[in-house]
Amino acid sequence: MLVTEVNTPLLDEPGVELRSDITVELVDHSASDAGVVRAARVSTIGESAQLEDKGEGYSAGLINYLMKSRHGSPFEHNYLTFLITAPIFTVRHLMRHRTWSFNEESARYREIRPVFYVPDSDRLLRQEGKPGDYTYVAGAADDHEHVLTSAHSVYSKAYEEYSSMLEAGIAREIARMVLPVATYSSVYATCNSRALMHFLSLRTNRQDASYISHPQREIELVAEQMEAAWKELMPVTQAAFEAYGRVSP
Ligand SMILES: Cc1cc2nc3c(=O)[nH]c(=O)nc-3n(C[C@H](O)[C@H](O)[C@H](O)COP(=O)(O)OP(=O)(O)OC[C@H]3O[C@@H](n4cnc5c(N)ncnc54)[C@H](O)[C@@H]3O)c2cc1C
Incomplete structure (x- = not known):
């Protein structure tokens, strides 16, 4: 488990743990480029699609054609399951994607650990521009320490109050309301590759994308x-996604 490396004595104090890492692990999948080809070929050759193998060149051509023409359903016959460990505000962004399936740890059923997110020293902390089109820039030299000090102060107090309520016998589902959205959570998230492409088109900032998010x-x-893990499983599909502007088919 990574703990943020910053030059501050706050991190040596017992009590809350400050983290800056956000982790994604691929835990299960049925994803392959060949599966996309089989699903597409059933429309023209029926049940023989299951046995057909026309080679890599043909598969790449067909997948590129599907992507270009936005024929999306052949990309749905697979699944990828990820385990994500991230602060609640990030999990909340993830869960806006309604075609995915989720299971998250419950603050009703388990006592929440005192682990909270803080940005690491590389994270740009100041925004400029307008809503929907911000750019991020480095700010004053003490910005990072300011964020850490403020965050640590609130996290410590919040967790202290959370713990005191639990000790007094108050239900976990009530006591949790004082914990901040920077509290770490863990979630299983399952999608198919079409839904993943839609997610990637919105949740990555790429200047070469047709629609910059x-x-x-x-x-x-x-x-x-997620994209790095998916690229290993479906390299031809991921390349076609790139080639056609990172637009979900
Ligand atoms: C940069 C950025 C800023 C954002 N800011 C805000 C914000 O300020 N406030 C806020 O509330 N949200 C915000 N969002 C979330 C955003 O509005 C979407 O909820 C989120 O990106 C999921 O996108 P989606 O609905 O296309 O995808 P999904 O929920 O994954 O759905 C995939 C696709 O299925 C179809 N679909 C799913 N459900 C329906 C439905 N009910 N009716 C019709 N079609 C459907 C649509 O074609 C949709 O594109 C932001 C997202 C981004 C990327």
Whole structure:
């Protein structure tokens, strides 16, 4: 488990743990480029699609054609399941994607651990521009320490009050209301590759995309890790996604 590396004595104090890492693990999948080809070919050759193998060149041509013509349903016959560990505000971004399936740890059924997110020293902390089109810039030298000090102060107090309510016998589902959205959570998230492409188109900032999105950096860290794992499983589909402007078919 990574703990943010910053030059501050706050992190040596017992009590709350401050983290800056956001992790994504591929835990299960049935995803392959060949599965896309089989699903597409059933429309013209029926049940023989299951046995057909016309080679890599043909598969790449067909997948590129599907992507270009936005024929999306052949990309739905697979699944990828990820385990994400991230602050609640990032999980909340993830859960806006309604074609995915989710299971998240419950603050009703387990006692929440005192683990909270803080941006690491590389995270740009100042925004300029207008809603929907912000750019992020480095600010004053003490910005990062300011954020850490404020965050640590609130997290410590919030967790202290949370713990005192639990000790007094108050239900976990009530006591949790004082915890901040920076509290770490863990979630299983399952999607198919079409839904993943839609997610990636919105949650990555790529200047070469047909539609440039401006996601918060923390959900982009989730998206980047998912895309890296997916690219290993479906390299031809991922390349076609890139080639056609990172638009979901
Ligand atoms: C940069 C950025 C800023 C954002 N800011 C805000 C914000 O300020 N406030 C806020 O509330 N949200 C915000 N969002 C969330 C955004 O509005 C979407 O909820 C989120 O991106 C999920 O997109 P989606 O609905 O296309 O995808 P999904 O929910 O994954 O759905 C996939 C697709 O299925 C179809 N679909 C799903 N459900 C329906 C439905 N009920 N009716 C019709 N078609 C449907 C649509 O074609 C949709 O594109 C932001 C998102 C981004 C990327």
